[in-house]
Amino acid sequence: MHVLAGRPHPALGSPRTTTDPEKAAMPLPLGGAKGSGMPLAFELLTSVLVGAPIFADFHSGDPKGRKHRQNALLIAVDPAAFGGAEPFAESVEATLATLKTLTPADGAEGVYYPGERSAAVAAERATDGIPVAMKVWKQLTEAADELGVALPALAGERARSTARVVTERPHRYAKQLVSHLGRRAETSWDDERGEGRLQFQDGVGTLTAGDGALLLTVETEGGSPERLEAVVGRHLVRFGTKDELVVEWLRDGGEPGGTYRAE
Structure with missing residues (x-):
C-alpha cells in the first residue's frame, strides 16, 4: 500500500x-x-x-x-422499474452460479459472494445455538444471579422439572391425561405398571401413579421446560377440578417452576 x-x-x-x-x-x-x-x-x-x-x-x-459520529443510508431499489423483478432475480442467480464455478485461490475452500458465509453461519446457529465464550457466559451467569433471572439451558443440556400431585386417584388421572394429550403428542400407557409417556416435539413427559400421588416429569433439550409444564399442568388440574388438584413444578437446581390449580 x-x-x-x-x-x-x-x-x-x-x-x-x-x-x-x-x-x-x-x-x-x-x-x-x-x-x-x-x-x-x-x-x-x-x-x-x-x-x-x-x-x-x-x-x-x-x-x-x-466528535465521533456514524451515519448510515439505506437505498431501496425496485427491480420492476428496470424491466421486471423476475428477470432480474434470474440474472442474479445466473451471476452467482457463475461466480461459484470460478477457480478458488490456493488454500481457499471456495469462492464466496458477500454475505454467503454469514448466512450459512446464521442458519447453523439458529439450529445449533450460538457459541458463547466462557468469560462472557460467566458474566451473564453473575448478572442473572444478581437480577434473579433464569438462564436458558445450554445446547446439549436437558432442562427437567418434576411435580408430585397429591390425589387418591392417581391411576385415573394419569390415564385420562395420556388419552387426552394423544391428540397433540405420541403417548403410551402401561396400565399394569401405572406408567405413561408423552412424547412432544420439543420434549418428553412421564407420569407415574404412586401411593396417594401422581408423579410427573417434563424434560426438554436446549430450552426452558415452561411450555411443557403448562401443557401438562393445565390439563391435569382441569380434569381434577372436583378434587382441587394442584400441580407445583420444581426445576432442576431447586428453582420453582409453574404452579397450576383449578380456578
Missing part, C-alpha cells in the same frame, strides 16, 4: 509516497483519483443527504465537529 510520507509541501509539486510504515503519515485511496472520488460520494450520500455532514464539520475548526 502506498501512503503519504509526512505532510505534502508546495515545493514538491505533489505529495511524496512511500511503502515504508515508519515514514507513513496517511494512507492514500485505492484507485488513485477515481478511488478518492468514492469516499466523497459516500460522504455526500451517507452524511450530507441525511442532514448530518461529517467531513465539513471535521475540518471546520469547531472542536465539536471532531
Whole structure:
C-alpha cells in the first residue's frame, strides 16, 4: 500500500509516497483519483443527504465537529422499474452460479459472494445455538444471579422439572391425561405398571401413579421446560377440578417452576 510520507509541501509539486510504515503519515485511496472520488460520494450520500455532514464539520475548526459520529443510508431499489423483478432475480442467480464455478485461490475452500458465509453461519446457529465464550457466559451467569433471572439451558443440556400431585386417584388421572394429550403428542400407557409417556416435539413427559400421588416429569433439550409444564399442568388440574388438584413444578437446581390449580 502506498501512503503519504509526512505532510505534502508546495515545493514538491505533489505529495511524496512511500511503502515504508515508519515514514507513513496517511494512507492514500485505492484507485488513485477515481478511488478518492468514492469516499466523497459516500460522504455526500451517507452524511450530507441525511442532514448530518461529517467531513465539513471535521475540518471546520469547531472542536465539536471532531466528535465521533456514524451515519448510515439505506437505498431501496425496485427491480420492476428496470424491466421486471423476475428477470432480474434470474440474472442474479445466473451471476452467482457463475461466480461459484470460478477457480478458488490456493488454500481457499471456495469462492464466496458477500454475505454467503454469514448466512450459512446464521442458519447453523439458529439450529445449533450460538457459541458463547466462557468469560462472557460467566458474566451473564453473575448478572442473572444478581437480577434473579433464569438462564436458558445450554445446547446439549436437558432442562427437567418434576411435580408430585397429591390425589387418591392417581391411576385415573394419569390415564385420562395420556388419552387426552394423544391428540397433540405420541403417548403410551402401561396400565399394569401405572406408567405413561408423552412424547412432544420439543420434549418428553412421564407420569407415574404412586401411593396417594401422581408423579410427573417434563424434560426438554436446549430450552426452558415452561411450555411443557403448562401443557401438562393445565390439563391435569382441569380434569381434577372436583378434587382441587394442584400441580407445583420444581426445576432442576431447586428453582420453582409453574404452579397450576383449578380456578
